[in-house]
Amino acid sequence: MAPLRISFLIRSVYNLLPSNANLVRWGKKDHPTCPLCHGRQTTEHVLSSCKVALSQERYTWRHNRVLQELASVISTAKGQFNPPLPSFTIFTTEGGAKKWRRRSNTAST
Numbered sequence: 001m002a003p004l005r006i007s008f009l010i011r012s013v014y015n016l017l018p019s020n021a022n023l024v025r026w027g028k029k030d031h032p033t034c035p036l037c038h039g040r041q042t043t044e045h046v047l048s049s050c051k052v053a054l055s056q057e058r059y060t061w062r063h064n065r066v067l068q069e070l071a072s073v074i075s076t077a078k079g080q081f082n083p084p085l086p087s088f089t090i091f092t093t094e095g096g097a098k099k100w101r102r103r104s105n106t107a108s109t
C-alpha cells in the first residue's frame with residue numbers, strides 16, 4: 001500500500017485528519033462548520049455522514065473509485081500470475097480409486 005494511503009488510514013482511525021473540528025481544536029480555524037451542510041465537520045462527518053455529500057452521491061462515487069482501484073490491482077496481479085491449467089483432472093471413484101481424465105475429453109486411467 002502506498003505510504004500516503006497508510007498515513008490517511010492511520011490518521012482517520014485516530015481522528016487526526018484535518019477536519020474543521022480538528023482544525024478548531026488545533027487552533028487553526030475559528031469554526032468547525034461543514035461547507036456543504038453547515039453542520040459540525042468531524043472526520044466521521046466527512047467520511048460518512050454529511051447529508052449533502054450523500055444527496056450528491058459523493059460517497060457512491062468514492063465507493064466506486066475504490067472498487068475500480070481494487071479491480072485494477074486484481075486484474076494486474078492476475079495477468080502477472082497465470083498458472084498453467086493441468087492437462088488432466090483427477091476423479092475419485094466411490095471405492096477411492098483415482099482416475100485421470102485429460103481435458104481433451106479423451107479418457108485415460
Ligand SMILES: [Zn+2]
Nearest residue numbers: 034036037050
Ligand atoms: Zn456536511
